[in-house]
Amino acid sequence: MKRYLPLVACAALSAAFPLSAQEAKIYPAPSEIVAAAKADEWVAMAPSDLLVMDLAPDSKGKPRRVVIQLIPAPFSQGWVSNIRKLAAAKWWDGTSINRVQDNYVVQWGDATEKKALPEGLAVVPEGEYIVRSLNQDSQSALAVSAAERARATANSKMLQRDVDPYSDQTYLHKGWPTSNVVGVGLAPTHCYAMVGVGRNLSPDTGTGAELYTVIGHAPRHLDRNIALVGRVIEGIELLSSLPRGTGALGFYEKEEERVPIVSVRLGNEAKDVPAFEYLSTDSESFAAYADARANRRDPFFNVPAGGADICNIPVPIRRKVK
Incomplete structure (x- = not known):
């Protein structure tokens, strides 16, 4: 809340202090x-380094678009390559946002876990979490x-x-944002709006088909345990404001609760994508x-x-x- 002193009081206070203080x-x-x-x-971002996710319109019919910047080399390039292949195959079209856990993450992909993946996806080893x-x-x-x-x-x-x-x-x-552990290596950090790859228990590292973004306090304990592949640069509010899931870990329990994904495309293949830049x-x-x-x-x-x-x-x- 902004509070202002009356004009007369401000003038009186000004007169009471020496010029140097004023x-x-x-x-x-x-x-x-x-x-x-x-x-x-x-610094300009290349359109081909953007991932554009269009969700189903909201309850008032307003379009919902989320733009993600993919992380550059040397980090997570095996998963980033898979993501490019998934987008080219239009694999995410018809999938959904399936998990919204308060103060943690929003996650999306195939809720059935039965949708066939496109051919040619790499199996990325755990060692790729870190640049050594x-x-x-x-x-x-x-x-x-x-x-x-x-x-x-x-x-x-x-x-x-x-x-x-x-x-x-x-x-x-x-x-x-990057961190370094001496003798171990460098890795991106789990800050707000960073995007990572969902996975099962080790040695599984995920393909990139299941993604999440951070919507709460930075869960830095995930650093070096999961691949980070990008960050949401526009539309994070469309994800962070979604109703929280009531199932375990914030997963939606009913199909009608899930938010449909209309399409996911690379920025150079999507329509009406503005140019973005970041401060060097x-x-x-x-x-x-x-x-x-x-x-x-x-x-x-x-x-x-x-x-x-x-x-x-x-x-x-x-x-x-x-």
Whole structure:
């Protein structure tokens, strides 16, 4: 709730303080920093790296579309390749959202678990949850991420001031939240709106046909245990606001409770898909934004936190400005 002093009272207070106090520096909010970012600090997303899921219209007939950005190399590429094949085969058409667990995940796929999968899907080993050994291409990619982390750390307190309880390091790799366990490897992190692959018990790793997205507090205990393949960049509210399932683990118990999926297509094959871009995590504006997220000094806040969890520095994403 906003509260304002009467104009006369404000004038009296101003007169009571010295000029230096009245001229205290005003710090911009994170949203203001993002709004002021230069055009060349934004990175375009390729349409072919988007997954567009159209749900059945809502009760008022309003269309519902969810847009997912697929994660880039070197992470989860076996599952991402499967997802591309599933979308090309139109496999998700006619399936449904089957699970909505409060403060956890929304999950979708074939509720019957009997729909035949397209041929040619890879069986991805558990070792692919983590990036351990790097080829030349991914080495150069990770060199960039190391530079991003060094720059961001030097210019701001974007990382938590205490050790991350789930890893040795957290930082942003090519715009994605990432964690590193020394001697084990790197993996994406389960932040809000991240998309992962549903699976059964080990050694099953899932094909990518069953997907979920995080709609609650970041379940970081899932890191390195499940493949993360992307993030919802538009329409997460259409999933997070769905009625919670009453069955075990939030699964819907009745067929009529499930939300039908009309189609899932890659962005370059779907109609009317806008262009999207994200704020480069190697940019000066992102360093300022991350610092502002970790140390809120804009007028509403009294005490800066002095640090931030990796999931509390969401990478700004927007429709591309024409």
